[in-house]
Amino acid sequence: MxxxxxxxxxxxxxxxxxxxxxxxxxxxxxxxxxxxxxxxxxxxxxxxxxxxxxxxxxxxxxxxxxxxxxxxxxxxxxxxxxxxxxxxxxxxxxxxxxxxxxxxxxxxxxxxxxxxxxxxxxxxxxxxxxxxxxxxxxxxxxxxxxxxxxxxxxxxxxxxxxxxxxxxxxxxxxxxxGKPVATGGTAGRREATGRGVFYLIGLVAERIELPLDGARAIVQGYGNVGAVAAQALAAAGVRIVGVSDHSVAYYDPKGLDIAALDLHVQRTGALIGAADQARFDGRDLLVQPCDILVPAATERVIDAENAGLLQCRILAEGANGPTTPEADAILKLRPEIHVIPDILCNSGGVVVSYFEWVQGLQQFFWDEAEVNAKLNRTLARSFEAVCRRAESRRLSNREAALSIGVERVMQAKRSRGLFP
CATH class of the missing domain: 3.40.50.10860 (Leucine Dehydrogenase, chain A, domain 1)
Structure with missing residues (x-):
């Protein structure tokens, strides 16, 4: 090609x-x-x-x-x-x-x-x-x-x-x-991607019998997605042992004070200066011991060099394309790591964007509780479809998710034909 x-x-x-x-x-x-x-x-x-x-x-x-x-x-x-x-x-x-x-x-x-x-x-x-x-x-x-x-x-x-x-x-x-609610946005849109990451982590944790209360998590990328996911995980009893953004990385096996970090980011716009005693090398942060790893920054951060060194049980891809194909080949040989692929894990944002679009077209709006309930139902349906295909066809979770998406587009193109 x-x-x-x-x-x-x-x-x-x-x-x-x-x-x-x-x-x-x-x-x-x-x-x-x-x-x-x-x-x-x-x-x-x-x-x-x-x-x-x-x-x-x-x-x-x-x-x-x-x-x-x-x-x-x-x-x-x-x-x-x-x-x-x-x-x-x-x-x-x-x-x-x-x-x-x-x-x-x-x-x-x-x-x-x-x-x-x-x-x-x-x-x-x-x-x-x-x-x-x-x-x-x-x-x-x-x-x-x-x-x-x-x-x-x-x-x-x-x-x-x-x-x-x-x-x-x-x-x-x-x-x-993704507009402000005052200009026709929908309640819950800003938090939707991070909330979706958290909800899917919960589904996987239940599936692999990992109690969230007391589990450890590392979140790379403390922007909108990573921060919301970290806050939700912390509220569920997860100990956030590592976070990072473009300015700095922090790691503390005893756990970081997420509420304090949030206040610092709200005041300054970045993590740097929030907990200097816990400063850490950003690249090494990904391979520290944890139960849940959330890469929520940029593409290609998990590659052939560090995929074999990951020490997590759940890899929840909050970012788009954080894992290279070479790393995928390594992760397929590590069944102890349950990968939630990006096109599933971070889809909460586009799902609630769809809700916002529909509400805008109809000029009829839902409250935040209804938006969140509809989001969770949509994510649960996609999650079960991916799990079924992965198990029935012996595919990795990424292969299962991508094959469903590609197949649906292919079928639609075939049924519409080629014009002219």
């Missing part, structure tokens, strides 16, 4: 995963490019005036993987190293994630190559609005629905929605999800 504009280790990782699953599903070689390759990719220049009077042009992207099942859906990432290959891989993974959850979406992803921490609030708003302005011909409630991702948040989504709405001449709240 050849590509022209897509490259890089993250895209290659997505391609390897697909080829492996395509072999499992016995998909014809001639059919594979249609299922795997993105439908379209957009690259845009986003010029903004800086606070010092200068002008800077940032590179933005959006990749829409397929529109076979409905509009595309996916986050918008602001990160300094972002490129179109990474964005395409994330869009592809989102397709399998939505199909696994039974959502009527194809996958999409977008973003801007920028460090948002280097922008002032005014510059961040200017860049956000300019990016959405460039996207307007290619997005919409029934075409492509954006959501937050790394480096963006509820406020950025509100700016996106307002910019799109100004061009339409009316409020179009359903063009993005």
């Amino acid at each position: 050849t590509t022209s504009i897509y490259s890089g280790p993250v895209f290659e990782m997505a391609r390897q995963q697909f080829e492996n699953v395509a072999d499992i599903l016995d998909i014809d070689q001639f059919e594979r490019p249609r299922i795997f390759m993105p439908k379209r990719a957009l690259a845009v220049s986003c010029p903004i005036h800086r606070d010092d009077g200068s002008l800077t042009v940032f590179q933005g992207y959006r990749v829409q993987h397929h529109l076979t099942l409905g509009p595309t859906k996916g986050g918008t990432r602001f990160a300094p190293t972002l490129d179109v290959g990474e964005v395409a891989a994330l869009a592809i993974w989102m397709s399998w994630k939505c199909a696994l959850a039974g959502l009527p979406y194809g996958g999409a992803k977008g973003g801007v190559a920028v460090d948002p921490r280097a922008l002032s609030p005014r510059e961040l708003e200017a860049l956000s609005r300019r990016y959405m302005q460039e996207m307007i011909p290619f997005v919409g409630p029934h075409v492509d629905v954006m959501a937050p991702d790394m480096g963006t948040n509820e406020t950025v989504m509100a700016w996106f929605m307002d910019t799109y709405s100004m061009y339409q001449g009316r409020t179009v709240a359903e063009v993005v999800t």
Whole structure:
């Protein structure tokens, strides 16, 4: 399978995963490019005036993987190293994630190559609005629905929605999800991914007879997903022995004070300075003894070098693509580690984004308890489907999850045929 504009280790990782699953599903070689390759990719220049009077042009992207099942859906990432290959891989993974959850979406992803921490609030708003302005011909409630991702948040989504709405001449709240509740967002959306990680950990813990009360957990990536998951685990009696973010890592076998860490992050925006006596090497954090390991940061952090050194019983992938194919091969030989693959583990966000989209289209909203109940039912259904397929076909959990997602997209494409 050849590509022209897509490259890089993250895209290659997505391609390897697909080829492996395509072999499992016995998909014809001639059919594979249609299922795997993105439908379209957009690259845009986003010029903004800086606070010092200068002008800077940032590179933005959006990749829409397929529109076979409905509009595309996916986050918008602001990160300094972002490129179109990474964005395409994330869009592809989102397709399998939505199909696994039974959502009527194809996958999409977008973003801007920028460090948002280097922008002032005014510059961040200017860049956000300019990016959405460039996207307007290619997005919409029934075409492509954006959501937050790394480096963006509820406020950025509100700016996106307002910019799109100004061009339409009316409020179009359903063009993005992950908005503040005051602007048409849904209760529980911000916490949904982290809550989903926690809920699935609970299902696995029950399955392997691991009591959560007294268990030990390490959370890599103390952003929105990791922090919410850590808080929920701590509330269930789990001892959080390690955490990290972009600024620092902490490890203490006796346990860390999560409430104190949260207060520090709320005040300063980062973990650094919260517990300096427990500072630790971030790379080594992943291989410390624990019962639950939650990589919730970036891609490819578990690789061939450290997969054999993991000392956890549950590997809950809060991030997208944290485990390389080479590491997967090692983990298949370690049945004592129960992997909750990313397209299942972190799907809570897109599930509740779907709820927000539906509520926006209908102008009828649910309370947070109802949202959480619907989320748990959806995750439990996907979890049982993955477990059944893994056991019946003797697949790894990742192979089972990906094969369900790929198979559903493949079946939809086959039933619709090829136009013209």
